[in-house]
Amino acid sequence: MKKTLAKVLGILIAIVLLMQNTNVLALTEKEKLENEKEQLENEQSKINDEIEEAMKKQEELEAQKSETMKQVESLIGQISQAETEIDTLESKVNDLQAQIKSKERDIEQKEIEYNEQMELLDARIIAMYKTGNTSYLEVLLTSSSITDFLSKYYYASELVEYDKQLIEETKQQKNEIENEKQELEASKQELDTALAQAEQKNLELQTLKSNKEKEAAKLSEEEKELQQEIEELESANRKISNEIREAEKKYQDALDDLEQNGDTSMGSGYFIRPVSSGYVSANGYYPSSGKFHGAIDYAVSPGTVVKAAADGVVMSTANLSTSYGTYVVIRHANGLQSYYAHGTRGSIVVKPGQTVKKGEKIMLSGNTGNSNGPHLHFEVRKSPYNYSYSAKAYGQDSRVDPNKYM
Helix, strand or coil: CHHHHHHHHHHHHHHHHHHHHHHHHHHHHHHHHHHHHHHHHHHHHHHHHHHHHHHHHHHHHHHHCCHHHHHHHHHHHHHHHHHHHHHHHHHHHHHHHHHHHHHHHHHHHHHHHHHHHHHHHHHHHHHHHHHCCCCHHHHHHCCCCHHHHHHHHHHHHHHHHHHHHHHHHHHHHHHHHHHHHHHHHHHHHHHHHHHHHHHHHHHHHHHHHHHHHHHHCCCCHHHHHHHHHHHHHHHHHHHHHHHHHHHHHHCHHHHHHHHHHCCCCCCCCCCCCCCCCCEECCCCCCCCCCCCCCCEEEECCCCCEEECCCCEEEEEEEECCCCCCEEEEEECCCCCEEEEEEECCCCCCCCCCCEECCCCEEEEEECCCCCCCCEEEEEEECCCCCCCCCHHHHCCCCEECHHHHC
16 A cells, blocks of 8 residues: 555656656747847847948938039939930930831832732733623633533632732732831931930030039048949949840830739739838838938848749849849839849849749848848839939939838
8 A cells, every 4th residue: 555655656746847847848948939039139129220320320421411522413413314314315226226127128028029919910911901801791602501601700700809909909018118118217217316315415414524523523532432432323223224124125025924914903902021020120211311212121130031022024133232232123014113122142033034923032131232231122113213323303213102002
């Protein structure tokens, strides 16, 4: 009896000890999770502090700019606007020249076909003149039987219809050639106008650059560095815009398919958040500092998965050392473009021309390019998709508030 009681007590003690150990293990796991959470929160807080500090420095630099620097910055914006207009005109000239060559080839082919038709028509008219008009009575009298008569009558009727059709086709070909020649002349006039506009813009550009150089010579060394940074940003952004414009032409088939089958709505809910974690930093579309930003910045740790905000066709990807850094641009069925910038270098998993689905991974977030701390820059533009450093002041800004579509 005593032995049995001792065994029972032993088992009970073991159970109690086991429960205590389990509670200790559970508590340890909970503490571990809480510690990890605290570390992540501390890391995010550190990132937020870095972003806010960078913003304060940026605001201080803005306030300290001299009048000369402001004048130089204004001239840089005007130069960028002129260069963008020249790029657009050059693209238009190239398109018109290609259209003119295509029309000339088309006209040449149509004229060959027209001349062949005319030769055939002339031969038919001569044959008709030599044989004269055959009456139904002659067909009847020369026929050996009613079957022979019907056969000859059928073939004669077919020849008449063929002659009519030949004459009509020849007239149509002539009209088409005349219309294409008129279109060709209109394209040539448009080309001459575009070339003249480009020449005028180039003269304006040279004047602006000359004025900028004169003003830039008065800047301090620190301001000259800022001037160079702004010009690099302008150049990089213009290059991106040109690449995307060419991509629109190159991937037209994919875009047409997107337009036909994709979601073309423009309202709230069109885009999802491009990152699952993180929060919208103070440097948002309309930040409290009053300095226009034109995008949403998500404060996230480097390596966070970045997803396509909606179905679309990838227009451009790159790993730049300035400007947007590692970025992806996607064109959507409703005509909007979304930009995902400052990603981790080499992390892009999509390519230009590829169709992507909403929520599909496109890259990892990072801190590349002109970035003041780890974050994702999410930007949305509408046609004609223009943007430059001084875009808002010079009417080159096509950015729209992403919040309207989130």
